[in-house]
Amino acid sequence: MRGLVVVLALVVAPIGVGEALGAGASQTSGPRFVLGVDAKSGQRYVQLTDRGGPVYPTADVNCDGHRRTITLTRSSNLGDRIVATYAVPPKVSEGMLRSAECRLMVPGREIALPRQQIRAAWSGQPQAQKH
Numbered sequence: 001m002r003g004l005v006v007v008l009a010l011v012v013a014p015i016g017v018g019e020a021l022g023a024g025a026s027q028t029s030g031p032r033f034v035l036g037v038d039a040k041s042g043q044r045y046v047q048l049t050d051r052g053g054p055v056y057p058t059a060d061v062n063c064d065g066h067r068r069t070i071t072l073t074r075s076s077n078l079g080d081r082i083v084a085t086y087a088v089p090p091k092v093s094e095g096m097l098r099s100a101e102c103r104l105m106v107p108g109r110e111i112a113l114p115r116q117q118i119r120a121a122w123s124g125q126p127q128a129q130k131h
Contacts, residue, residue, distance in 0.1 A: 033104060036117065043088075044087075046059070046061075053084055057072050059104055061103065070092060100115065
């Protein structure tokens with residue numbers, strides 16, 4: 001009887017691990033983002049990289065319930081990936097820096113932008129004002 005319990009435990013354990021790995025893999029797949037500051041202009045931006053898929057002329061940023069639109073400044077193909085760069089105006093980026101929670105939204109996708117990544121990329125980087 002004890003041998004049967006050990007065999008069942010060995011058979012069931014890998015199934016549970018496989019399901020856990022599958023869940024983790026689905027969370028990491030999909031678009032990736034980078035927050036940055038253009039070296040020449042000082043403009044803050046969000047760069048979205050995804051395999052295939054369309055590029056949208058705008059994206060929305062929802063921070064603490066306040067929704068703002070950011071515009072596409074450029075896109076390019078990098079192998080099988082598409083890189084879309086969205087300019088983030090000063091008022092929007094300042095709001096993002098003060099917010100507890102932000103999400104980047106494009107049709108069919110909602111991507112969490114962790115607070116610590118926003119601050120690491122943009123705090124201490126004053127954004128250039130266009131005159």
